Amino acid sequence: MLLDKNAIQETHYEVLNVKEDANYEEIRANYRSAILSLHPDKLLKTSETSSSSNQTDEGRFLKVQKAWEILSDSSSRLSYDNELRSSRWDILAAEVAEELSLQDAIIKDDGEALELFYQCRCGDYFSVDSLELQKMRYSLLREGSRISLLNVDALPGSVILPCGSCSLKARLVISVDDS
Numbered sequence: 001m002l003l004d005k006n007a008i009q010e011t012h013y014e015v016l017n018v019k020e021d022a023n024y025e026e027i028r029a030n031y032r033s034a035i036l037s038l039h040p041d042k043l044l045k046t047s048e049t050s051s052s053s054n055q056t057d058e059g060r061f062l063k064v065q066k067a068w069e070i071l072s073d074s075s076s077r078l079s080y081d082n083e084l085r086s087s088r089w090d091i092l093a094a095e096v097a098e099e100l101s102l103q104d105a106i107i108k109d110d111g112e113a114l115e116l117f118y119q120c121r122c123g124d125y126f127s128v129d130s131l132e133l134q135k136m137r138y139s140l141l142r143e144g145s146r147i148s149l150l151n152v153d154a155l156p157g158s159v160i161l162p163c164g165s166c167s168l169k170a171r172l173v174i175s176v177d178d179s
């Protein structure tokens with residue numbers, strides 16, 4: 001694991017100041033502006049008189065470059081995403097407030113995706129939608145009013161849901177339902 005759990009580092013997304021679901025074009029645009037703001041032509045001339053601020057710039061430049069290398073390639077981005085997710089999973093697992101089951105969900109269908117809500121004790125909601133679940137290899141199925149989750153790997157698991165307002169998290173427990 002490349003990520004240090006004790007000191008959460010800036011993610012490659014944060015380095016480029018893009019959302020984690022940003023598309024290639026957005027990532028490229030931010031990469032270009034980040035590089036421009038770091039004056040790469042200046043960096044090339046700093047070897048003789050490298051001041052500390054130039055070194056910081058150079059460190060930044062390398063970070064931006066590294067982030068771009070990872071995120072511009074779809075397969076390395078995918079494995080980075082998985083790594084990011086599992087490291088967060090470990091962090092979040094320590095702070096989980098409650099366990100939820102699929103049957104407790106309030107379900108909203110916006111036409112494109114099914115969204116699951118659970119009320120948090122702060123008044124806001126824990127939520128996850130079927131598109132997010134799909135990225136985690138879970139398919140949400142709806143038959144009438146009955147909702148079930150299909151795990152592509154057919155293994156039981158759980159998904160951590162953050163609250164929209166407070167710092168509480170809940171764990172949605174997914175049991176493999178073979179009925």
Ligand SMILES: [Zn+2]
Nearest residue numbers: 120122163166
């Ligand atoms: Zn809350």
